[in-house]
Amino acid sequence: MSDLTLAGVRLERGGFTLEASLAVAPGEIVALVGANGAGKTSLLHAVAGLLAPAAGEITLGGMVLDGAATRLPPERRGVGLVPQQHVLFGHLSALENAAFALRARGVRRAQARREALAELTRLGVADRAGVRARDLSGGQAQRVALARAVCARPRALLLDEPFAALDAGSRGEIAEAVRRLVDDLAVPCLLVSHDAGEVARLADAVVPVAGGRARR
Numbered sequence: 001m002s003d004l005t006l007a008g009v010r011l012e013r014g015g016f017t018l019e020a021s022l023a024v025a026p027g028e029i030v031a032l033v034g035a036n037g038a039g040k041t042s043l044l045h046a047v048a049g050l051l052a053p054a055a056g057e058i059t060l061g062g063m064v065l066d067g068a069a070t071r072l073p074p075e076r077r078g079v080g081l082v083p084q085q086h087v088l089f090g091h092l093s094a095l096e097n098a099a100f101a102l103r104a105r106g107v108r109r110a111q112a113r114r115e116a117l118a119e120l121t122r123l124g125v126a127d128r129a130g131v132r133a134r135d136l137s138g139g140q141a142q143r144v145a146l147a148r149a150v151c152a153r154p155r156a157l158l159l160d161e162p163f164a165a166l167d168a169g170s171r172g173e174i175a176e177a178v179r180r181l182v183d184d185l186a187v188p189c190l191l192v193s194h195d196a197g198e199v200a201r202l203a204d205a206v207v208p209v210a211g212g213r214a215r216r
């Protein structure tokens with residue numbers, strides 16, 4: 001079972017601290033909700049390996065990502081992060097953006113493009129494959145960003161505000177795409193969102209991030 005677990009994780013950023021203990025099962029979507037500055041993005045960054053915990057343990061499928069004697073770098077964690085903003089290279093096509101993670105891992109061009117096209121198809125944007133990212137709509141760009149994260153075959157997905165800057169119709173469509181993706185891949189998914197409606201529809205569980213704590 002590739003559960004994602006955070007046990008007694010302590011994050012420190014200047015004067016800010018957050019203690020987090022939670023677990024997310026494969027195929028489960030857990031939403032982190034809380035006020036601006038509560039620490040939601042910091043929590044995702046810790047799981048992705050971009051912010052080192054001061055204490056505690058993060059594991060994925062039984063493998064220690066962060067612990068007393070372990071600190072795996074981001075590229076060895078098997079964690080796919082879709083950050084909040086500006087995640088695509090505007091001058092590259094949707095296909096080149098999706099293929100980027102594979103190319104970076106040394107996958108040959110033709111193979112990377114085949115796999116990227118398969119993920120764009122899964123996310124319903126194969127017809128936009130040749131379009132430059134800067135010319136995509138917000139909803140299309142979000143799908144391409146998801147495809148890119150999935151191309152790296154992550155064992156966990158982290159989504160930071162996937163509905164931000166989308167109109168109501170696109171928000172619903174992206175929510176459905178995320179649900180299908182997490183079901184298909186059977187990976188644990190942590191989601192940060194201020195959109196109470198989409199959270200209520202999409203998340204299997206909601207974890208408040210408040211008062212320096214996130215617990216489930």
Ligand SMILES: Nc1ncnc2c1ncn2[C@@H]1O[C@H](COP(=O)(O)OP(=O)(O)OP(=O)(O)O)[C@@H](O)[C@H]1O
Binds near residue numbers: 040
């Ligand atoms: N690079 C940094 N250096 C020092 N402190 C930081 C840094 N980034 C964030 N912080 C502080 O860490 C705390 C948590 O920030 P974080 O971005 O994780 O919150 P958030 O819940 O994701 O907020 P938002 O909903 O506004 O995105 C904040 O108090 C912020 O001021």
